Amino acid sequence: MVLRFSMFAAAVLIAGSAYAADSKAVSEEDGKYLDADGNPTYNIQADGTVDWYTYSGFRMYHAECHVCHGPDAMGSTYAPALKDSLKQKNIDYYKFQEIVSSGQQNTAVQGGSASVMPAFGTNLNVMCFIDDLYVYLRARSDDAIGRGRPAKKETKPDAARKYQDECLGPPK
Ligand code: HEC
Known part of the structure; x- marks a missing residue:
């Protein structure tokens, strides 16, 4: 099947938030928040409630990535701390998709041993949640959320359910 990366048009304007300009959500459509460039980003409310994608990204990260990259994107002796990589290496939304796929x-x-990030391009459990993963890591790299499972989250949007069903396809 062809993987579709979601690109939502900006729809609803949101009041300003305190985060770094580049990650700031300026619009929202069906529970997905977008920055000024139209790329997916997080939105954390004053009481700590995270948007659905940040929460989902937390879950998917800990299902698929933490075994190498460490819990909460903190890194391990084997793979870099993605919490830092996004900023230090200027990994934007497109670069992120490229590396993961x-x-x-x-x-x-550093050091002599081979260091290999596997290609996940054919793994639907990763690729169908690439926006979720990116949004979660973006929030971690801006310190917009701390370690651990976010305590409060927005309800899962119908759009997320629909996209997920279409992307994953019928159960095999
Ligand atoms: C089998 C271990 C393993 C798994 C699982 C894994 N990675 Fe990696 N990843 C690595 C290693 C090792 C590197 C460093 C590769 C290199 O030296 O360029 C890396 C690098 C990366 C980078 C580039 C970071 C940088 O500093 O250059 C990104 C982004 C990344 N991984 C995302 C992910 C995501 C998202 C997942 C889960 C879907 C994931 N990885 C799962 C081992 C893994």
């Missing part, structure tokens, strides 16, 4: 080798680690 195609993999990457020996750019991150």
Whole structure:
């Protein structure tokens, strides 16, 4: 099947928030928040409630990525702290998709041993949640959320349910 990366048009304007300008949500459509460039971003309310995608990203990260990249994106002896990588290496939404789908080798680690980020391009459990993963890591890298499972979250939007069903396809 062809994987579709979601690009939502800006629809509803949101009141300003305190986060770094580049990650600031300026619009929202069906529970998905977008920055000024139209890329997915997080939205954390004053009482700590996170948007659905940040929460979902937390879950998917801990299902698919933490075994190498450590809990809460803190890194391990084997793979870099993604909490820092996004900023330090200027990994934007498109670069992120590229690395996760195609993999990457020996750019991150000091020392002699081979360092391999596997390609997840054919893994629907990762690729169908690429926006969720990116939004969660963006929030972690801006310190907009701390370690651990976010305590409060927005309800799962119908649009997320629909996209997920279409992307994952019928149960095999
Ligand atoms: C089998 C271990 C493993 C798993 C699982 C894994 N990664 Fe990686 N990842 C690595 C290694 C090792 C690197 C460093 C590769 C290099 O040296 O360039 C890396 C690099 C990356 C980078 C680039 C970071 C940088 O500093 O250059 C991103 C982004 C990334 N991984 C995202 C993910 C995401 C998202 C997931 C879960 C869907 C994931 N990885 C799962 C091992 C893994």
